[in-house]
Amino acid sequence: MPDIDQVLAEIGQAETLDAVEVLRVQLLGKQGSISGLLKTLGKMTPEERTLEGPKIHALREGVTEALASRKATLESAALEARLAAETIDLTLPAPDAPRGSVHPIAQVMDELAEVFADLGFAVATGPEIEDDWHNFTALNMPESHPARAMHDTFYFPDRNEAGREMLLRTHTSPVQIRAMIAQGAPLRIIAPGRVYRSDSDATHTPMFHQIEGLVIDKGIHLGHLKWTLETFLKAFFERDDVVLRLRPSYFPFTEPSVEVDVGYTLINGKRVIGGSGDAAGGGWMEVLGSGMVNRKVIAAGGLDPDEWQGFAFGTGVDRLAMLKYGMDDLRAFFDGDARWLSHYGFAALDVPTLSGGVGTPA
Numbered sequence: 001m002p003d004i005d006q007v008l009a010e011i012g013q014a015e016t017l018d019a020v021e022v023l024r025v026q027l028l029g030k031q032g033s034i035s036g037l038l039k040t041l042g043k044m045t046p047e048e049r050t051l052e053g054p055k056i057h058a059l060r061e062g063v064t065e066a067l068a069s070r071k072a073t074l075e076s077a078a079l080e081a082r083l084a085a086e087t088i089d090l091t092l093p094a095p096d097a098p099r100g101s102v103h104p105i106a107q108v109m110d111e112l113a114e115v116f117a118d119l120g121f122a123v124a125t126g127p128e129i130e131d132d133w134h135n136f137t138a139l140n141m142p143e144s145h146p147a148r149a150m151h152d153t154f155y156f157p158d159r160n161e162a163g164r165e166m167l168l169r170t171h172t173s174p175v176q177i178r179a180m181i182a183q184g185a186p187l188r189i190i191a192p193g194r195v196y197r198s199d200s201d202a203t204h205t206p207m208f209h210q211i212e213g214l215v216i217d218k219g220i221h222l223g224h225l226k227w228t229l230e231t232f233l234k235a236f237f238e239r240d241d242v243v244l245r246l247r248p249s250y251f252p253f254t255e256p257s258v259e260v261d262v263g264y265t266l267i268n269g270k271r272v273i274g275g276s277g278d279a280a281g282g283g284w285m286e287v288l289g290s291g292m293v294n295r296k297v298i299a300a301g302g303l304d305p306d307e308w309q310g311f312a313f314g315t316g317v318d319r320l321a322m323l324k325y326g327m328d329d330l331r332a333f334f335d336g337d338a339r340w341l342s343h344y345g346f347a348a349l350d351v352p353t354l355s356g357g358v359g360t361p362a
Contacts, residue, residue, distance in 0.1 A: 017078075153198060217310065260288035260289070
């Protein structure tokens with residue numbers, strides 16, 4: 001059996017933590033000298049174990065305590081030496097804390113709300129799980145109407161209390177019906193939110209964001225619609241040279257219906273909104289669908305179409321964000337890639353204002 005005084009002296013003379021670890025392995029490791037003594041206890045007679053067992057266990061406990069004490073002493077000395085050697089310059093700025101960023105969709109939603117609030121529009125919302133009547137029938141799309149095929153969506157197996165089919169809404173137009181029924185006329189609202197259709201490619205996703213507008217009043221005509229859209233697009237894209245082109249189209253919920261194109265110019269291979277699309281190097285790009293609200297839709301909203309008229313418009317929020325901030329793949333909006341968001345995201349305090357610019361990137 002090793003001399004305990006000599007062992008303790010060796011431990012006390014260890015100058016480094018590595019030296020303490022070497023002694024621990026030599027004494028208490030699997031092949032250590034004290035571990036070997038413990039193994040011999042099994043080979044002793046009961047009388048020998050009674051005599052030698054307490055000595056060996058006392059040796060192990062004493063060595064274990066001495067190693068722990070020497071290790072703590074050396075660690076404390078190392079810390080004190082480090083504190084004495086290192087200095088902190090309190091005049092240096094604190095390191096930046098990790099910061100999140102606002103998603104471009106959320107930012108553009110705020111920009112749109114800011115622009116239309118200045119035009120006197122209120123924000124209206126409705127359920128994303130909608131019934132068949134609000135989503136289609138009340139918008140002049142009865143069950144056999146072919147326009148429903150353009151809105152292929154996700155249906156639920158259950159029906160509501162009125163026996164109507166339930167589905168994920170394909171547009172925010174049902175909010176217009178609900179607003180007319182609940183608030184009557186005159187009415188001036190925008191309806192932003194998520195909508196769902198069975199599409200998936202570089203420019204379509206099963207879930208996307210849409211904003212629609214509705215104005216109901218007396219004496220409303222297409223001139224009011226064009227002025228509203230022109231004012232909105234100039235404020236949103238922050239350009240005074242936005243030029244619109246209205247093309248006849250078809251939507252079941254508006255009559256007459258018009259597609260709204262904006263002029264653009266190709267600069268370094270990218271489309272830049274502004275100027276006439278008929279100018280050299282320019283072109284036209286569709287950004288909105290709109291028109292005068294169909295009489296049947298006004299009646300479905302509980303209003304007299306002989307007394308009230310209105311216009312409506314709708315566009316994809318995701319598409320507006322892509323046009324304004326130069327993004328080329330809609331699917332990246334939903335990938336959850338922090339690198340993409342740090343590049344295209346906005347600072348949390350970068351609140352859109354008309355006076356400060358509704359779209360200043362962080």
